[in-house]
Amino acid sequence: xxxxxxxAGPVAAVASLVLPGIxxxxxxxxxxxxxxxxxxxxxxxxxxVLVMFMQAGFLLLEVGFSRAKNAGAGVAKVLVNFSIAxxxxxxxxxxxxxxxxxxxxxxxxxxxxxxxxxxEAGKSIPxxxxxxxxPAAFMFFQFVFCAVSLAIVWGATLERIKFSAYIIxxxxxxxxxxxxxxxxxxxxxxxxANIGMQDFAGSTVVHLIGATGAFAALLxxxxxxxxxxxxxxxxxxxxxxMPLVGLGVLILxxxxxxxxxxxxxxxxxxxxxxxxxxxxxxxxxGVVAAVAVMYMLSKTIDIGMxxxxxxxxxxxxxxxxxxxxxxxxxxxGAVAGVIVVFGVIAIEKIIDDPVGATSAHGLAGIWGTLSxxxxxxxxxxxxxxxxxxxxxYSGSLHQLGxxxxxxxxxFGCVFVVSYGIFWLIKKTIGLRVTAEExxxxxxxxxxxxxxxxxxxxxQPEYSTGLPFxxxxxxxxAPAAAAVSQMTTTTxx
Amino acid sequence: MKKIEAFIRHEAFEPIRAELLxxxxxxxxxxxxKGSGRQKGIVERYRGSTLTVNVRPKIKLEVVVEDKDKAVVxxxxxxxxxxxxxxDGKIFVLPVEEAIRIRTGEGGEPVLQLHEESELPT
Numbered sequence: 001x002x003x004x005x006x007x008a009g010p011v012a013a014v015a016s017l018v019l020p021g022i023x024x025x026x027x028x029x030x031x032x033x034x035x036x037x038x039x040x041x042x043x044x045x046x047x048x049v050l051v052m053f054m055q056a057g058f059l060l061l062e063v064g065f066s067r068a069k070n071a072g073a074g075v076a077k078v079l080v081n082f083s084i085a086x087x088x089x090x091x092x093x094x095x096x097x098x099x100x101x102x103x104x105x106x107x108x109x110x111x112x113x114x115x116x117x118x119x120e121a122g123k124s125i126p127x128x129x130x131x132x133x134x135p136a137a138f139m140f141f142q143f144v145f146c147a148v149s150l151a152i153v154w155g156a157t158l159e160r161i162k163f164s165a166y167i168i169x170x171x172x173x174x175x176x177x178x179x180x181x182x183x184x185x186x187x188x189x190x191x192x193a194n195i196g197m198q199d200f201a202g203s204t205v206v207h208l209i210g211a212t213g214a215f216a217a218l219l220x221x222x223x224x225x226x227x228x229x230x231x232x233x234x235x236x237x238x239x240x241x242m243p244l245v246g247l248g249v250l251i252l253x254x255x256x257x258x259x260x261x262x263x264x265x266x267x268x269x270x271x272x273x274x275x276x277x278x279x280x281x282x283x284x285x286g287v288v289a290a291v292a293v294m295y296m297l298s299k300t301i302d303i304g305m306x307x308x309x310x311x312x313x314x315x316x317x318x319x320x321x322x323x324x325x326x327x328x329x330x331x332x333g334a335v336a337g338v339i340v341v342f343g344v345i346a347i348e349k350i351i352d353d354p355v356g357a358t359s360a361h362g363l364a365g366i367w368g369t370l371s372x373x374x375x376x377x378x379x380x381x382x383x384x385x386x387x388x389x390x391x392x393y394s395g396s397l398h399q400l401g402x403x404x405x406x407x408x409x410x411f412g413c414v415f416v417v418s419y420g421i422f423w424l425i426k427k428t429i430g431l432r433v434t435a436e437e438x439x440x441x442x443x444x445x446x447x448x449x450x451x452x453x454x455x456x457x458x459q460p461e462y463s464t465g466l467p468f469x470x471x472x473x474x475x476x477a478p479a480a481a482a483v484s485q486m487t488t489t490t491x492x
Numbered sequence: 493m494k495k496i497e498a499f500i501r502h503e504a505f506e507p508i509r510a511e512l513l514x515x516x517x518x519x520x521x522x523x524x525x526k527g528s529g530r531q532k533g534i535v536e537r538y539r540g541s542t543l544t545v546n547v548r549p550k551i552k553l554e555v556v557v558e559d560k561d562k563a564v565v566x567x568x569x570x571x572x573x574x575x576x577x578x579x580d581g582k583i584f585v586l587p588v589e590e591a592i593r594i595r596t597g598e599g600g601e602p603v604l605q606l607h608e609e610s611e612l613p614t
Contacts, residue, residue, distance in 0.1 A: 236543035238536060294540070304539040345540040356539065 031116050031134045040266035041137040047262020047272075048137070051144040054255030055082050058151040061248030061307070062158055063451075065239035065355045069441025070159045071451030077154055081166055082147050085174035089143040097142060097179035098125050101188040105180050112139050126188065131265045141262060142186075145206050146178045148259070152210025155355035157217050159224050160438050163446050165217075165425050169418075173213065177417055181209055181410055196387035197406035198376060198399070200275075201263035203319030203368035204410050211362030212411050214353070216418035220426050223352030225438055234348045242303045249307040253283055256314045260321040271383075275321050279314065282321075282333030286313020289337025297341070304356075305341060311360040312340035316368030320375055322384060328375035328392075335371075336364040369407050373400030493588040493601060494562045496569070498553040499525060499581040504573040505551050511568050517555060517605050525552040531579035550581060556588055558601050 032038045055078055063074040085093075091111055099106030108114070108124035114135050115121055122129030128138060150173050154166060182205045183189040191197040199205055229235055239245060260279045261272040290309020294302040313333030320332055343359030351358065376390040376399060388399045425431050432438075437445035450456045500508070505522060512520065526547040533546040555565050566583060574580055593603040 234541050236536060236538035236541035238538045238543060298537050298540070300537045302537060302539060308539070341540065348539075348541060 031118055031121065034132070036266075036268055037118070037132045037134065039268060040132060041134040043267035043272065044133060044137040044141045044262055044265055047258035048141040048144050050255050050258025051141070051148060051262065052255075054144075054148055054252050054259070055151060057248045057251035057253075057255055058148075058155065059248070060244045060251065062155045062355060064241040064244030064246075064248060065155075065304070066158050067237065067441070068240040068452055068455060069443055069450070071240065071443065072447055072449065073163075073442035073451070074158070075451070076447055077163070077166060078151065080163075081150055081154065081170050084167065084170040085147045085150050086143065088171055088175040089146050089179070090139070092175040093146060093179035094139050094142060095179075096176065097183045098127055098138070098187045100124070101126055101193070102183075103190040103193070105183050105189070106187060109135075112136065127265070133265055138265070141265070142182070145182070145202060145259075146174050149178050149202075149206040149210040150174055152207060152357055152361045153213040153217065156211075156214035156353040156357040157221055158354045159442065160432055161217070161221060162430060162433055163442075164429055165422070165431050168425055168429075169213070169217075169421055172421055177213075177414065178209060181205060181414060185406060185410070191406050191409060192386060195402045195405055196399070197369075197402050198323055198372040198381070198384070198387040199319040199369055199406065200322030200372075200384070201260045201318045203315060203317075203365045204407055207315045207318060207361040208365035208369065208407065208410055209414050211358050211365060212414040213418040214357050215351075215362060216415050217422050217431075218351050218353060218358070219419070220422045221431055224354070225435060227352040234352075237354065239304070239354070245304060245307050249310050253310055253314065256283070256318075260318055263322060271322070274326075278321050278324065278326060278329040279317055281326065281329035282317030282336070283310050283313040285330035285333030286310055286316070286337040286340070289313075289334040290341050291337075293338050293341045297345075305344070308340045308344060308356045308360045309337040312336040312364035315361050315364040316371065318365075319368045320372045323372050323376040323380045323390075325375075325377050325380075328371075328377075332368065332371045332375065336367055339363050339367055366407050366411075370400065370403050373397075373403040493556060493591060493604065494559055495554065495556045495586045495588045496562065496565050496583060497586065498569045498573065498583040499527060499550045500553055500569065500573040501575070501579070501581065502549070502551055504569075504581075505553065507572040508553065508569055511572065512555070512565065515564060515568065517557060517561070517565060519605050520553060520555045523552040523554070525550045529579070529582075548579070556591060556604055558604060561605070 032041055059074055059078040062078075063071050066074060094112060095107065095109040096105045099108035099110070112135065114124040114128075116135075118129060118132065121135040125135050125138065127133070128135050131138070150170055153169070153173070154161070182202075184191040185197055185199050185205045186192065186202070224237060227235060227237060256279055257276055261275040264272040264275060266272075286309045287306055288309075290312065291301055291306050294300070294305045313336050316332050316336035317329055320328070324332070340356065340359045340363065343363040344356045347353055347358055353359070372387070372390060374390045374392055376387065376393070378389040378393055381387055381389050387402060388394060388396070390399050391397060422431060433442065433445060441450075443449060443451045444456075509520065512518070526549050528547050531548060533544050534548065536543045536545060553569070557565055562585060566585070569583055590599060591601070591603050592599045
């Protein structure tokens with residue numbers, strides 16, 4: 001009886017919020033009436049779909065960096081996390097992030113129940129009117145950002161975390177934690193409105209927040225078995241497929257052309273095309289710098305580090321992509337490429353981060369956010385109506401200070417909350433699989449099957465089609481008879 | 493009967509197989525083996541860390557022949573597997589007590605390498 005009530009409560013709540021919205025929507029003026037609104041919605045949806053595809057990038061990157069015995073786990077993880085975030089962000093998260101211009105959080109638009117005319121929706125979601133954009137397109141675009149941020153958390157925890165930990169953290173992260181933080185910086189909250197912090201597409205909001213969650217998890221989770229020698233030196237645990245890593249990096253790179261340019265939230269005026277170029281320049285510089293620095297250190301062209309360099313360049317340019325001119329982009333990307341190499345090597349000495357998320361998303365995210373305070377051009381600061389030009393143009397440290405404050409606040413808040421959640425998970429259901437399960441691999445211990453079954457389970461070359469257990473030919477029978485009666489070569 | 497086990501470099505296998513077939517020894521097996529010897533391991537570099545792999549991949553070739561054929565097989569292996577560098581491998585010769593063909597159950601030396609012309613791979 002008690003259980004039934006527990007289910008009935010939320011269902012009734014959902015119904016009461018959604019049903020009037022549907023009924024109301026049928027009568028209202030269509031939201032995509034003007035060509036401008038339609039073009040903007042079209043671009044934002046395309047960009048959102050590109051960002052959604054980044055889930056495939058994270059999947060392949062993480063699977064490639066895992067050993068073969070953990071290859072399947074990443075698939076289940078990405079699918080389940082994306083789906084949980086889809087539901088939670090729609091129900092609660094979007095309202096907290098964009099449902100009004102309060103300093104701490106929004107209060108309108110739960111379940112996207114905002115009506116469907118620009119005027120109507122604009123009362124709940126002010127940005128809908130500001131940007132003349134469909135609330136559905138806007139919500140989808142903001143949701144895929146949330147999903148990217150959540151995906152970043154888990155790359156670092158590969159090969160040893162319990163699946164149940166994902167689910168609990170994903171609900172809190174996508175319903176409350178990410179939305180509130182993104183409200184502060186994207187949604188008209190206090191960091192954006194009062195401090196003037198610039199973060200165009202989320203070096204801090206998406207990447208630093210995800211990496212901070214990862215950092216909190218790693219501190220409580222500990223390294224994989226065998227990561228450190230007896231005297232505490234890190235040992236490489238190579239992932240099983242560099243081609244998958246490469247494909248993952250390129251898909252993420254592609255997705256970023258939705259991520260940054262889509263954050264213009266419109267296609268009118270051509271800003272989004274400039275952001276595409278800025279984004280690509282930084283990614284390229286990130287790869288070149290990371291490969292060059294790694295070559296100087298180890299005399300090898302490091303495959304994994306080339307990938308980390310691309311991601312670092314992309315993460316770093318995410319915040320300044322809407323604020324800087326072309327010339328600044330390669331500088332920002334190259335510095336990120338250098339930071340990620342030294343970051344990975346330094347962090348690896350104490351924390352086991354198999355994909356380098358804390359460096360590529362965390363350190364590069366911090367650098368990218370700060371770089372606005374250096375390179376933001378006067379033209380684009382006034383175009384975006386957030387903050388002031390950077391140090392290079394203005395000679396003033398003011399904007400850099402605002403950026404640093406934003407980074408500090410975001411890191412501090414997310415770290416404290418995430419550490420608390422993971423600490424509770426660790427004390428109650430446990431954060432980590434047993435040593436035996438880790439040895440066997442998460443595929444078989446958590447998911448009941450192998451990602452690559454043939455590698456682990458020997459199979460016959462082909463089946464005879466005869467039923468299992470048919471009698472074998474008698475020993476010493478003539479060859480021809482034996483062949484005609486040949487029976488079981490199937491699984492035995 | 494003798495079993496000849498040879499640990500060889502991967503690239504040596506194909507010439508050895510071809511010549512053994514020419515000389516009338518079509519039956520052999522190989523196993524992907526890993527081992528250590530005088531040849532040092534490989535240091536892998538991965539995202540700034542290193543990993544020393546102390547065993548190297550080799551092919552283990554196994555051929556069972558009549559006593560009189562041992563020398564021919566050993567000679568063929570030596571001919572193709574020797575580069576003169578450390579890591580060429582080793583050959584071991586072991587006595588074999590019995591040989592039985594599973595398909596027919598017949599036993600003895602005739603099951604080893606003797607094949608009718610039509611059974612030989614081309």
